[in-house]
Amino acid sequence: MIIDVSNLVKRYNDFLAIDHMSLQIKDGEIFGLLGPNGAGKTTLTKTLLGLCKYDSGSIKLFGSELIESEKKIKERIGLVPQDIAIYDELTAIENVQLFGKLYGLSGSQLKAGVKEALEFTGLYKLKDKSPSQFSGGMKRRLNIACAIVHKPDLLIMDEPTVGIDPQSRNYILESVNKLNKQGCTIIYISHYMEEVAAICSQIAIVDKGRIIAQGTKEELAKLIEGDQVLLITVQSVDFSTIEKLEKVPMVKDITLNHNQIRIISSDSVINQVMNLLISNDVQINKIVTNSPSLEDVFLTLTGRALREESN
Numbered sequence: 001m002i003i004d005v006s007n008l009v010k011r012y013n014d015f016l017a018i019d020h021m022s023l024q025i026k027d028g029e030i031f032g033l034l035g036p037n038g039a040g041k042t043t044l045t046k047t048l049l050g051l052c053k054y055d056s057g058s059i060k061l062f063g064s065e066l067i068e069s070e071k072k073i074k075e076r077i078g079l080v081p082q083d084i085a086i087y088d089e090l091t092a093i094e095n096v097q098l099f100g101k102l103y104g105l106s107g108s109q110l111k112a113g114v115k116e117a118l119e120f121t122g123l124y125k126l127k128d129k130s131p132s133q134f135s136g137g138m139k140r141r142l143n144i145a146c147a148i149v150h151k152p153d154l155l156i157m158d159e160p161t162v163g164i165d166p167q168s169r170n171y172i173l174e175s176v177n178k179l180n181k182q183g184c185t186i187i188y189i190s191h192y193m194e195e196v197a198a199i200c201s202q203i204a205i206v207d208k209g210r211i212i213a214q215g216t217k218e219e220l221a222k223l224i225e226g227d228q229v230l231l232i233t234v235q236s237v238d239f240s241t242i243e244k245l246e247k248v249p250m251v252k253d254i255t256l257n258h259n260q261i262r263i264i265s266s267d268s269v270i271n272q273v274m275n276l277l278i279s280n281d282v283q284i285n286k287i288v289t290n291s292p293s294l295e296d297v298f299l300t301l302t303g304r305a306l307r308e309e310s311n
């Protein structure tokens with residue numbers, strides 16, 4: 001077991017950010033952490049890295065208590081932070097060298113690690129350029145190069161594909177798979193359900209500081225097996241109509257995203273929903289029925305959309 005978290009509690013003053021969380025991550029996994037804004041994902045990773053104190057519980061990394069052998073443990077971990085942490089005043093290669101030194105590398109080991117990390121992220125040819133001349137995707141790749149220069153056994157990636165073009169995104173996802181095949185265990189935090197579904201061998205859904213479900217994507221989909229998803233595009237709809245829809249028997253969850261109403265129900269509710277919308281003068285533009293996706297599992301369990309900014 002690479003990570004063994006037991007009954008972890010972390011408070012910010014009176015606010016409970018991690019609520020008695022237990023989590024085990026096996027060697028060799030690409031472990032996806034999914035959760036809405038504020039669920040506690042970053043706090044969890046900071047706590048794992050010893051960057052933030054916790055109130056109670058225990059954390060074992062690579063079989064040792066975090067507090068006992070912190071430095072030795074930290075050298076085996078790489079972090080790709082959510083906010084890009086690179087310096088425009090330094091060239092790409094100088095950035096990777098700096099992180100290599102911070103992770104304790106020197107001499108030929110540092111030189112080899114830096115070259116490999118830059119080659120791995122496809123940035124070697126641009127090594128003498130300043131990141132200020134890089135695109136968003138290239139900056140993200142440099143951020144990754146800095147995190148893997150010391151060849152970590154565990155890599156924590158906190159939303160590594162935010163705000164980049166699809167080509168860079170694919171490059172990063174392929175890199176994650178490649179690193180994993182080379183033996184690196186990965187914790188992959190993302191708001192992008194499709195990414196997590198595509199690359200993660202195990203997925204935990206985090207909400208309000210707790211893990212509310214965990215498994216492979218197939219196991220998670222089974223949690224709402226038999227449910228139905230109805231997507232209705234309307235001209236406009238008011239909240240009182242949405243409230244009426246919530247009261248329709250068998251409806252488990254409703255979200256409104258722009259002009260699209262998404263209804264998850266335990267049986268078909270098309271007739272009742274249509275009647276209700278028509279009697280409330282809602283103009284319907286399109287209706288689609290779907291089988292539940294990972295996103296629907298998430299919505300059903302948390303009652304919240306994963307990408308709140310798109311709501």
Ligand SMILES: Nc1ncnc2c1ncn2[C@@H]1O[C@H](COP(=O)(O)OP(=O)(O)OP(=O)(O)O)[C@@H](O)[C@H]1O
Pocket residue numbers: 012015017035036037038039040041042043044
């Ligand atoms: N230093 C802090 N002081 C007080 N509250 C904090 C602090 N850091 C985080 N929080 C709160 O703790 C909760 C969990 O935050 P955290 O950043 O871990 O969530 P997250 O799941 O990573 O969210 P996001 O997806 O938006 O990055 C949030 O409600 C946040 O406001």
